Amino acid sequence: MKKRFNVKTVALSTALLGSAVFLAGCSGDTEEAKTAAAPAAEQNTMDVKQPVPVAAPKAALQPAPAPAPVAEVPAAVEEKVEEVKEVVAAVAAPSGEKAYATCVGCHGAKGEGGVGPRLNNQTVDDVVAKLEKYKAGEQVGPMTGMMAPMAAGLSAEDMKVIAEYVTTL
Ligand code: HEC
Structure with a gap:
């Protein structure tokens, strides 16, 4: 016990x-x-947090020297770039020849006139001024009714381009 x-x-x-x-x-x-x-x-x-943000930008900035090889290319590529630029400019710019195609039937392939008056002996300003009158609905000559619808769809730039084309034919 x-x-x-x-x-x-x-x-x-x-x-x-x-x-x-x-x-x-x-x-x-x-x-x-x-x-x-x-x-x-x-x-x-x-101590742990500091190195993380510092390390990332360094790694991202490193590929910067990439432009170096580009300096070797231009000689060969530049010509083709210029060719492409010319093609793009030709396509993008309004073509007087193309726009005038709808007028040929009445004003002639050389702007010599036909159903409509001769145009290739006029100034650019005269042609544009007359087209603006047709577009505005003004009476220009006895056959304005035939010509007015043709001018109605033309922009100011279209008129200028067509006038510059047809007056030099
Ligand atoms: C269906 C035939 C026809 C077509 C297509 C036509 N025209 Fe005309 N155009 C005429 C006739 C007809 C007149 C004369 C109208 C009048 O009596 O005012 C005329 C007049 C003109 C005049 C004024 C000439 C002047 O000295 O008074 C200009 C500029 C002109 N046309 C430009 C154009 C252009 C640019 C186009 C194409 C976008 C075009 N025409 C398409 C028939 C046509």
Whole structure:
């Protein structure tokens, strides 16, 4: 009986002592650990974050020397670029010849006149001025009714381009 009792009290007392020491030790340690660990953790995050944004731009800027090989190309490519530019300009610009094609039937392939008056002996300004009158619905000559619909769809640029073309035929 005595042995059992002794064993229990010893076990209890050691357990209480141990927990008391543990609590005392813990409370002291955690405060120290918190104050000591906080600045260390901040420093670590600073150290980790800094290199990331710095490293990325460096890698992205590195391929910059790419233009170097372009300097070798122009001699061969420049001629073709000019050819393409000419073709594009020809297609994009309003063509007097093409626009005048709808007028040929009445004014002649050379603007010499036919159903309509001769045009190739007139000035650019005269031709444009007359086309503007037809487009505006004004009466120009006795056959204005035949010509007016032809001018109605022409823009100011169309008129200029056609006049410049037909007056030099
Ligand atoms: C269906 C025939 C016909 C077509 C197509 C035609 N015209 Fe005419 N055009 C005439 C006739 C007819 C007159 C004279 C009208 C009048 O009496 O005012 C005329 C007059 C003109 C005049 C005035 C000439 C002058 O000295 O008075 C101009 C400029 C003219 N046409 C330009 C054009 C142009 C540019 C086109 C093509 C976009 C065109 N015409 C298409 C029949 C035509």
